[in-house]
Amino acid sequence: MAQRESSRGGALTTVALAQFMVTLDMTIVNVALPSLDAELGFGATQLPWVINVYALLFGGFLMLGGRAADLFGQRRLLLSGTALFAFASLVGGLAQAPWQLIVARALQGVGAAMMAPAALAVLTLTQREGRERIRALGVYAMVSAVGGAAGVLSGGLLTQYAGWRWVMLVNIPMAACVLLLALASVPGGLLSAPLGRKLDIGGAVLVTAGVGTLVLGLVRTDRHGWGSTTTLLTLGAAVLLLVLFVLWENRWVKGDPLVRIGLLTRRNVAGANLFVLLLCAGQFAGFYFLSLYLQDVLRLDAARAGAAFLPLTLSVVVAINISTRLLPRTGPRALLVAGGLLAGVGFAWFGALDVDGSFVADLLGPSILTGLGMGISFVPLTGAAVGGLPRHEAGMASAVLNSSRQIGGALGLAALVTAQATYTAHRRAAGDPPLEALTGGFGVGLALSGALLFLAALVALFVLPGKRVAGGPAVFGSRRRGTSPLLR
Structure with missing residues (x-):
């Protein structure tokens, strides 16, 4: 029994470190962009691709990575994805030309698309339902939140004191730890489907192309406006590909579908994914x-x-601990409504930024409130999306959740940056000084971020089910009954 407890703890540590590394790299490069541009000589149109190509490949291959984990083994995909991520980080850290760094970031995106759904599936399959899984999801949510914020902090420190190359090379020791921990503690038998099952290649091609084209269209709106022919054609092609994917999975696929469409019609899965997209x-x-x-x-x-x-990061950590304790008594819906409202108020408060502002007067209060709202949301959100599902759909559900996260981030960034730039230009045209116009634009963008969080709270209130079973929220099941009636 002690060995089994040790293995579950090791598996949780493996998942936490893998997820931390994936979320860290979503933001760690941002602060380093001016430095790597100065050294490698990126053109004005090339530099954004250091960030965009990661999101593009990560979002595009998530579905394929999740289903591959279900069919070929979660540990196998976790190990392969981590090894690819480490190799890509080495290539990026040694890059001597812009194209080499962009290729490295692309490979990182593919590796992350293999790691992320496999890691969440490992957590779901190794941690026992009930309080143990709630605690594990709390750890997962915490490292996801801390990873994104730590990327901004560590990216700044590494760039300033060690050089921009270390924002890539820092992944190598972390990846080595993930590989060693996975080999030692993640069971090799986590194979959810019988041997001989085949991957849905047709569905994989359609969804990867569809999601990739959608993200591509979104991240290029900074150069091609929303009403431009390029953007309209790109987004139209993405919609067509995704419609074909739904038809393929629902009517034409032979054998095992990449995503069972019926999974997306469940209120808890649909609500959780819509919430995370808006969040x-x-x-x-x-x-x-x-x-x-x-x-x-x-x-x-x-x-x-x-x-x-x-x-903000510390507030997230505090709120995650609070929500982990409250979840067995309240269920996910109440916490998600509260979290969405708190984060919405926090971002709206940020919208009152002043050109002569200070950290204590203008940022500290909304930072704490936003962090508390986001932290309260993470644990019930993850649990609602994947908890209690059949073993052979764990990777599928986690891939859908991660896809919603990537698509939501790309969509929000593209739309709100356009709104911010438009308002800033309007203020400049009206005669405002450049810095005041810029601050006003940031305020509008942050206020709109708050509006999206308020909308997420409404989704939690009206879409997510509120059913519970004795002993805990239905989405996690109970120790007595073992499975969740809600998810049957």
Whole structure:
């Protein structure tokens, strides 16, 4: 029994470190962009691809990675994805030309798309239902939240004191630890489907192309406006590919589907994915505006700008611990409504930024409130999306959740940056000084981030079911009954 407890603890540590590394790399490169541009000589149109190509490949291959984990083994995909991620980080850290760094970031995105759904499936399959899984999901949520904020902080520190190459090379020792831990503690028998099952290649091609084209269209709206022919054709092609994917999975696929469409019709799965899409749309854009405000308006250096996110990060950690304790009594819906409202108020408060603002007067209060709202949301959100599902659908559900996260982040960033830029240009045309116009634009973008979080709270209230069973929320099941009636 002690060995089994040790293995579950080791598996949780493996998942936590893998997820931390994936979320860290969503933001760690941002602060380093000016430095790597100065050294490698990126063109104006090339530099954004250091960030965009990671999101593009990560989002595009998530579905394929999740289903491959179900069919070929969660540990196998976790090990393969981690090894690819480490190799890509080495290539990026040694890059001597812009194209080499962009290729490395692309490979990182593919590796992350293999790691992320496999890691969450390992957590779901190794941790016992009930309080143990709730605690494990709390750890998972905490490292996911801390990883994104730590990326901003560590990216600034590494760039300023060690050089931009270390924002890539820092992944190598972390990846080595994940590989060793996975080999030692993740059971090799986590194979959810019988041997001989085949991957749905047709569905994989359609969904990867569809999601990839959608993310591509979204991340290029900074150069091609929303009404441009390029954007309309790209987004139209993405919609067509995704419609074909739904038809393929629902009517034409032979054998095992990549995503069982019926899974998406369950209220808890649909509600959780819509909530995370709106949450990440507001969060990604909000963090982007705050980073620029700190550096371009308040004139903080990279390290101090990253450190300014610490109160928000600590608030997330505190709130995750609170929500982990409350979840067995309240169920996921109540916490998600509260979390969405708190984060919405926090981002709306950020919208009142002033050109002569200070950290204590303008940022500390909304940072704490936003962090508390986000932290309260993470644990019930993950549990509602994947808890209690059949073993052979764990990777599938986690891939859908991660896809919603990536698509939401790309959509929110594209839409809100366009709104911010439009308002800033309007203020400049009206005669406002450049810095005041820029601050006003950031304020509008942050207020819109808050509106998206309020909308997420409404989704939790009206879409997510509120059913519970004795002993805990239905989405996690109970120790007596073992499975969740809600998810049957």
